[in-house]
Amino acid sequence: ILSGDHIYKMDYRPMIDYHLERGADLTVGVMPVPLEETHRFGIMSVDEEQRIVQFHEKPKDRDKGNLASMGIYVFNANTLERRLSEGRPEKARNDFGKDIIPAMINAGDRVFAYRFEGYWVDVGTIDSYWITSLELLGANPAL
Known part of the structure; x- marks a missing residue:
């Protein structure tokens, strides 16, 4: 499952392999973001095996860490179906x-x-979309 307000370049195969190797129910694509931007993202804490132990959606406090969800999810199909149909x-x-x-x-x-x-950029705001568009029009875009 992919969010539609991000620009990035990713080969999904390594993430899918990682998901399968761990027998995961869900794998979330993540990357660190600046602390001053954590209020814009789902922020999580992980253990030494990279298992997510806490998840805070757009926290107001900056003390939750800076590991952000990229809006890229690999689910076990049965788990997703069960979770969506609960209740x-x-x-x-x-x-x-x-x-x-x-x-x-x-x-x-x-x-x-x-x-x-x-490379990954969230373009979910007018400002971030504008800035990223200008950066990608430059002589040597990061993408």
Whole structure:
């Protein structure tokens, strides 16, 4: 599952392999962001195996760390179907950052972080879209 307001260059195969090797229910693409920008992202804490132990959607406090969700998710299909169908449809809570990921962590599902080191920019605001557009028009764009 991919968010639509990001610009990045990623080969998904290594992330999928990582997901399968760990027998994960969910793998979240992540990368560090500046602390002053953490309020714009889902921020998580991981253990030594990169298993996500806490997830905070757009935290106001800067003390939650700076490891941000990239909005790139690899799910075990059965797990995703089960999580999306839990509860009555009129009361279903299906926001990934606010509902599904925290519920999976709390239930003990195997939720892992996949650290990405390539080019990735969130263009979910007018300012970030404008700045990124100008950067990519430059003589030597980072992408």
